[in-house]
Amino acid sequence: MGAEDDLNSSLAHIVLCCVAGRGISRMSGNSFTHPGMHANFFIHGILGFLHYQSGILNNDFGPAYAISYKASRYLALPCLMADVYRGDRTLSTIHLLSGIVPFALALSGEDNIQLGNLVIACNIISLAHFSMQHNREWGWYTAGAAIFAYILTPQMGGPKVLYPLGLALMEYCAYRVYHSHFDAPPPPTPGRR
Secondary structure, eight states, X not given: OHHHHHHHXXXXXXXXXXXXXXXXXXXXXXXSSHHHHHHHHHHHHHHHHHHHTHHHHTOOOHHHHHHHHHHHHHTHHHHHHXXXXXXXXXXXXXXXXXXXXXXXXXXXXXXXXXXXXXXXXXXXHHHHHHHHHHTOHHHHHHHHHHIIIXXXXXXXXXXXXXXXXXXXXXXXXXXXXXXXXXXXXXXOOOOOO
């Protein structure tokens, strides 16, 4: 059963790599935060694949995967939100710092799960507010995928496959936040005679 779980987890991390790679390839801005979420998920996918195939590769990728896991949990959503609010430097900086603090604590060995969950929840609420304000349908989908990946998956305590697949779903929705939004078309202007 363990080898099958590792194979399934490896495949889930490959799916995450593929979706994140597409997100990276569609970048067009000059923002340093925009590739943060996509690159974070891409690296996590690679390290996840290597970690779950460590037995075959005769290498231990556990420590690198642990850091990557914390980065995908605490830094990805704040990077997305910092990019969403890039026009407002203060709000963008607050979002970036909101992820850096729990990530730094996790790296120092003092991982505060409650603080991390609070930061994740605040970023999800902020994404929902942005989506409502700017009529971004894919923002709502991204927020829902983030709830699944960050809140529901740890509560399920189930297979190791759900977290990377939840991140892949979140990534799939996130790179569409910028490319499509639905506003009502302007009314036709009457022609002059």
